[in-house]
Amino acid sequence: MKVFEAIAASEIDAREARLLLAEVCGFSQAALVASPEQEIPYEVENAFFDFIKRRKKGEPVAYILGRKEFYGLELAVNPSVLIPRPETELLVDLTLESKPASVLDLGTGSGAIGIAVKFTRPETRVVAVDSDLSALMTARRNAAKLNLEIDFRHGRWFEPVAGERFELIVSNPPYVASGDPHLAHLRFEPQAALVAGADGLDCIRDIVKTASAHLLPGGWLLLEHGLGQDGAVRKLLAGAWLESVTTWPDLAGIARVTGGKLK
Numbered sequence: 001m002k003v004f005e006a007i008a009a010s011e012i013d014a015r016e017a018r019l020l021l022a023e024v025c026g027f028s029q030a031a032l033v034a035s036p037e038q039e040i041p042y043e044v045e046n047a048f049f050d051f052i053k054r055r056k057k058g059e060p061v062a063y064i065l066g067r068k069e070f071y072g073l074e075l076a077v078n079p080s081v082l083i084p085r086p087e088t089e090l091l092v093d094l095t096l097e098s099k100p101a102s103v104l105d106l107g108t109g110s111g112a113i114g115i116a117v118k119f120t121r122p123e124t125r126v127v128a129v130d131s132d133l134s135a136l137m138t139a140r141r142n143a144a145k146l147n148l149e150i151d152f153r154h155g156r157w158f159e160p161v162a163g164e165r166f167e168l169i170v171s172n173p174p175y176v177a178s179g180d181p182h183l184a185h186l187r188f189e190p191q192a193a194l195v196a197g198a199d200g201l202d203c204i205r206d207i208v209k210t211a212s213a214h215l216l217p218g219g220w221l222l223l224e225h226g227l228g229q230d231g232a233v234r235k236l237l238a239g240a241w242l243e244s245v246t247t248w249p250d251l252a253g254i255a256r257v258t259g260g261k262l263k
């Protein structure tokens with residue numbers, strides 16, 4: 001079978017098919033575009049159609065490839081971690097803008113936020129927490145591959161940082177409402193990293209309740225949230241005595257991050 005035939009026979013989006021074919025044959029996508037008439041060895045063809053079968057069942061490309069690009073860095077991902085989303089890069093931008101000396105990344109998952117911060121600004125002390133040990137192992141390996149010294153700790157939210165304060169606390173917590181039909185599309189990802197009660201705000205409430213006790217004076221709490229949750233999150237932050245409460249839109253114009261600072 002030739003390259004162009006395999007891509008057509010896959011019956012999936014041609015760009016995705018080329019990405020998966022490039023992975024199994026070890027050539028770049030550009031090389032495949034340049035050589036559509038190239039014959040593919042049958043082992044490569046078999047491996048390709050194994051990938052295609054998984055993709056057709058709805059498995060995300062990032063899990064099939066075992067990696068995802070985030071903030072220009074390549075991170076290993078697997079079903080124990082949420083696949084980093086491009087909109088979450090906003091949390092990294094906002095964190096870097098405030099040039100904090102210390103950052104706490106709550107629910108780090110693949111390690112994406114903490115790793116991007118530490119990579120871009122190595123002088124930052126980064127502590128990253130996750131309640132899922134498999135996720136933490138993934139994050140640790142991702143940081144090690146980039147030679148980044150991040151202090152990874154196992155536990156739920158602030159549990160492993162008792163008595164410690166930070167200049168900035170950042171989190172992409174679970175924020176999808178339990179009845180959200182969108183969850184069907186997210187079924188391959190860890191539900192514990194996605195779902196947060198009937199209104200999707202359970203985890204944000206938990207974090208906000210205790211955040212002030214872990215912020216240094218003037219320190220910021222930055223939280224990612226979903227479409228339409230910004231008003232509720234602003235109210236929660238204001239209710240926790242945080243000031244300068246602000247919401248920032250992502251690149252699609254959706255209110256995506258809300259933050260506030262301790263007096």
Ligand code: GLN
Nearest residue numbers: 172173174175176193194
């Ligand atoms: N942005 C994700 C989605 O809805 C949700 C991520 C999260 O809950 N933290 O696809």
